[in-house]
Amino acid sequence: MTYEEFKEKVSDIILTEGGNCPVMPVVQMLQGKWKLQILYELCIKSPMRFGELKKGLKPITNTALTNALKELEKDELVQRIQYNEMPLRVEYFLTEKGQDLLPVFYAISQWGMKYIP
Structure with a gap:
């Protein structure tokens, strides 16, 4: 274009x-420092648990990850599902609105392959 x-x-x-x-x-x-990275992680693998996200986003802190996930939930890009089982299990995944960003991330990856060695 x-x-x-x-x-x-x-x-x-x-x-x-x-x-x-x-x-x-x-x-x-x-x-925000971590929002795009969180969304990208969820584009690659969804659903993900908190620990999986944290591992993929080193050196993010628990507080920073929690706050970013809450903001992404508020904006309806990410949904949090809590399962009533022991031990407690919580998973995060892209909503339909969040999935609509998949072509954007693909375009960014194409741009990155072209210009970032």
Whole structure:
């Protein structure tokens, strides 16, 4: 896509959505030190338990992971399922809204393969 094609597509979206830019709310939703990494881990393997996520995201702290997961849940990108069994088991997975980011992560991976050695 060229710069001109991008501008044309984005201006069409902005004009049809009441003039509000859809990019900034998405950036605000996804910003944070660990959110994109958590989503990427869940793109690769879902569901995942807290410990599995923590292991894949070294050196994240329990507090940082908990806070990021809560924010992703609030934004309906991740769902938390707690099973009533002993020992307690909790799993996290992408919601449908979160799964809609799969093509975005694929595009990022393609860009990375092209430009990051």
